[in-house]
Amino acid sequence: MTKASLPVLDLSRIDGPDRAQFLVELRDAARNVGFFYLVGHGVPAELEAEVRREANAFFALPEKDKLAVEMINSPHFRGYNRAGRELTRGAPDWREQFDVHAEREALPQTPGAAPWTRLQGPNQWPEAQPALRPALLAWQAQLTAVAIRLLSAFAEALEQPKDTFDEITRDKPNQSMKIIRYPGRKTVESDQGVGAHKDSGLLTLLIQDAIGGLQVQGENGWIDATPIPGAFVVNIGELLELASNGYLKATIHRVVSPPEGRDRLSIAFFLGARLDAEVPLLALPPHLAAEATGPTADPQNPLFRNVGENYLKGRLRSHTDVAERYHSDLLAPARA
Ligand SMILES: O=C(O)CCC(=O)C(=O)O
Numbered sequence: 001m002t003k004a005s006l007p008v009l010d011l012s013r014i015d016g017p018d019r020a021q022f023l024v025e026l027r028d029a030a031r032n033v034g035f036f037y038l039v040g041h042g043v044p045a046e047l048e049a050e051v052r053r054e055a056n057a058f059f060a061l062p063e064k065d066k067l068a069v070e071m072i073n074s075p076h077f078r079g080y081n082r083a084g085r086e087l088t089r090g091a092p093d094w095r096e097q098f099d100v101h102a103e104r105e106a107l108p109q110t111p112g113a114a115p116w117t118r119l120q121g122p123n124q125w126p127e128a129q130p131a132l133r134p135a136l137l138a139w140q141a142q143l144t145a146v147a148i149r150l151l152s153a154f155a156e157a158l159e160q161p162k163d164t165f166d167e168i169t170r171d172k173p174n175q176s177m178k179i180i181r182y183p184g185r186k187t188v189e190s191d192q193g194v195g196a197h198k199d200s201g202l203l204t205l206l207i208q209d210a211i212g213g214l215q216v217q218g219e220n221g222w223i224d225a226t227p228i229p230g231a232f233v234v235n236i237g238e239l240l241e242l243a244s245n246g247y248l249k250a251t252i253h254r255v256v257s258p259p260e261g262r263d264r265l266s267i268a269f270f271l272g273a274r275l276d277a278e279v280p281l282l283a284l285p286p287h288l289a290a291e292a293t294g295p296t297a298d299p300q301n302p303l304f305r306n307v308g309e310n311y312l313k314g315r316l317r318s319h320t321d322v323a324e325r326y327h328s329d330l331l332a333p334a335r336a
């Protein structure tokens with residue numbers, strides 16, 4: 001058996017006799033590595049298998065069916081992107097992907113509406129694959145519930161009231177999801193499947209196939225997040241780092257493209273806070289506060305406590321074509 005490169009945590013322990021020990025291990029994993037595998041999460045294996053099947057079927061659709069739901073059709077940043085379309089730190093990611101967010105109606109764009117209100121709106125769904133929608137929305141609902149359980153466990157592990165994160169996630173958390181296919185590449189080409197980055201939300205839960213390629217920045221270099229069947233790879237996003245004043249770590253990670261002739265599938269679920277929320281600063285007890293040295297400052301990517309504003313900034317930067325088509329007023333403020 002291969003040795004796991006990242007900690008493995010069993011969420012079912014939270015209801016058992018060693019709950020306290022589980023919370024310590026959860027806190028340590030999120031603090032020291034910022035990444036762990038989650039087992040015992042209770043999401044049915046049949047649903048996972050169905051979601052994988054539908055995701056693979058989507059990428060196998062004729063190109064015209066995928067292009068019918070291209071993200072450039074959506075001011076709300078939903079839909080399909082061909083490989084090379086999304087940028088990480090200005091460089092193209094070699095992955096094709098389909099983005100689905102919370103399924104909500106667009107907010108009225110009255111004069112003076114905050115720019116982030118443009119993010120809310122319907123998803124695009126391929127007419128050629130009616131089974132994709134129910135599978136992905138069921139996945140979104142299940143993973144939202146797991147992520148909310150984890151958040152309440154983090155609140156407890158940080159010695160906060162268990163409902164600490166309820167206010168910023170209640171009813172309308174910013175769920176987002178990507179099904180992703182990384183095509184193989186010749187070694188002479190760039191190997192950027194997705195460039196090194198932090199995730200912008202609270203928590204990310206990811207499943208992948210057996211190919212591998214996800215790497216996590218550790219103290220001594222990149223650590224492979226080797227696939228473990230049935231386990232989610234979980235990582236801390238920038239909003240949780242911000243709320244905990246840097247006690248919990250949003251760790252940098254990347255995906256290296258598979259070699260030519262192979263390809264990799266992953267499905268990432270990102271739980272964000274409500275777009276109308278402000279990220280609180282938790283009052284940590286002194287023994288934890290002593291180790292909370294502030295979120296890592298990144299001059300290229302300043303963080304905003306206003307969740308909607310923070311999320312919109314990332315979307316505009318990653319999807320410059322959508323930004324230019326629908327949101328050019330936000331890119332180039334009119335000069336007086
Ligand atoms: O595909 C993966 O394994 C990771 C994807 C990722 O990091 C992201 O989309 O933010």
Ligand SMILES: [Fe+2]
Binds near residue numbers: 197198199253
């Ligand atoms: Fe990521």
